[in-house]
Amino acid sequence: MKTVRIIGVPEHFNLPWHLAMGEGAFEDRGIQLEWTDIPEGTGKMCQMLQNGETDLAIILTEGLVKSISQGNPAKIIQQYVSSPLLWGIHVAANSPRSSIEELKNDKVAISRMGSGSHLMSYVHAQNQNWDTESLQFEIINNLDGAVENLRSGSGAYFMWEHFTTKPLVDAGIFKRLGDCPTPWPCFVIAATDTFLSSHANLLNHVLEVINLYTMEFKNIPSIDRTLANRYGQKLEDIQEWLSKTTWGQKQLSIDTLNEVQKRLLSLNLINEIKKPERFLHSHF
Structure with missing residues (x-):
């Protein structure tokens, strides 16, 4: 078994990961996925990526782009939630x-x-x-x-x-x-450069599993009730949220990345527009 550390917020967006872990989908691939909830959110997760305290993160797009632009040695692997937050x-x-x-x-x-x-x-x-x-x-x-x-x-x-x-x-x-x-897809999957350089094959297995789960997630019987019970939400609120939410299985487009960079630059939150390869990992 290879251990892969992953972090994300303790919110309903991340239930596909917990379902896949509960059903042993990663273990079937020889992967021990160690999930840690980070209630503090993206700022804390950027810091953990930078410090090598995790391998992967489910993280807000704009926060990660800003952090990478300022030197965080990490990459966007693909979209996770492709709809806005x-x-x-x-x-x-x-x-x-x-x-x-x-x-x-x-x-x-x-x-x-x-x-x-x-x-x-x-x-x-x-x-x-x-x-x-x-x-x-x-x-x-x-x-x-x-x-x-x-x-x-x-x-x-x-x-x-x-x-x-x-x-x-x-x-x-x-x-x-x-x-x-958000004017862009809200969550991406991120990995540290260190993890990418040594475990790219493991990453492909992780992505194959999670992408299968997110593609089928809305079709799981009574998934609205499961979400409502697990996250203390009203059923009608979860149903509305599900209707607005789309999971993505592809890399963030260069156009979208540049749109995020331009917006951050216009707000003086980054200093310059950097090349896409600084941010985007190509794995397919």
């Missing part, structure tokens, strides 16, 4: 604010610098024609930290995946003022 924009439930426009000069609660909640707050501010240079941040580590921060009266707003935070909105903890979808 719907970022809910939240304030404390008792906040007097009731519209996006009222957030213009407020601080943003983010999990950490370089995370999706950080980068998408720039994208959202740019969409609103706000001054992105004046954004201010409070680091809250994870979703629990956001609950604590907003409840304590910080006055910050917080961006996180719409359906993950829906139970908190329903419970009267957050108030959602709107949504901001």
